[in-house]
Amino acid sequence: MATNISTTFLIMSDSHGKQLLSKPPAEHIDVAIHCGDLTQESKLDEFKTTLRHLQDVNADLKLVIAGNHDFTLDVPAFESIVRNTRPPLEPELVRKTYGDYGEVRNSLFACARDANIILLNEGSYEFKLRNGALLRVYASPYTPSLGDSHRFDIPEDVDVVITHGPPKGILDYTGSQQRAGCPHLFQAIAHARPRLHCFGHIHEGWGGKLVTWRRHVASDLPPSHFTHIDHARSTLLGSLAGLSDARQDRDLDLFTADYDFSEQEPQTLFLNVALQGTPEMGQIPWVTKIPLPRVKT
Secondary structure, three states: OOOOEEEEEEEOOOOOOOOOOOOOOOOEEEEEEEEEOOOOOOHHHHHHHHHHHHHHOOOEEEOOOOOOOOOOOOOHHHHHHHHHHOOOOOHHHHHHHHHOHHHHHHHHHHHHHHHHHEOOOOOEEEEEEEEEEEEEEEEOOOOOOOOOOOOOOOOOOEEEEEEEEOEEOOOOOOOOEOOOHHHHHHHHHHHHHEEEEEEEEHHHHEEEEEEEEOOOOOOOOOOOOOEEEOOOEEEEEEEEHHHHHHHHHOOOOOOEOOOOOOOOEEEEEEEEEEOOOOOOOOOEEEEEEEEEEEOOO
């Protein structure tokens, strides 16, 4: 019996209340992931629309984290925004537009569990999938602002890391060609080396990269994309330029990450799956297969 089970993932981010898929995937999806910014303004109707779209996705398990636009999922942040807005907001208008404090999390997402939609807080999780695989996930909705720090406690045995923002140096270029990723997140990823790290937030960074890690790095060097990645053995699997070229030849509803994991070298597949593009070209979700360990019986 095979040690690992090939598991199919459908991954997206930054839908901002819009449609997730133009049509259903042709293949069976084991796990669907949304990496945050489910809404544009964190309005109640936007959450309802996105959850309705997620319910229509035919996947055995659907994992979701919040993005920086989804502030009502963070009740203290929601309360602070309302409290500090000037002129003061009418309580009834706030309730009608955004819901009561905690309503989206405690009501909408609680009901969505019936459709196998699970909202993840920061932390580590294990899921026994229907295909017999064990999925170990670390999730974090935190998106540190420029210059801020955050401790990402990613365990070494994790398979998939889900964050809203990118690590510094990986699919994180903005339109002004500035790197906007988080260096602390990169350091945590470089230490854990998961099979997959998916994120969004930087719309212009849409793409995929299979990274091979260096086996030997000087211990006094802090992890960075300059020092810890073996660039000669790493492969860019997709970019906005490549997506534009591919669309010249055919209609694309999903982008597939075609690659083979090496069993001899430590590798991580990085995917920036932001859906919000330009008016001229929308961006599309990714589909990929990841080998996961079989559930022990």
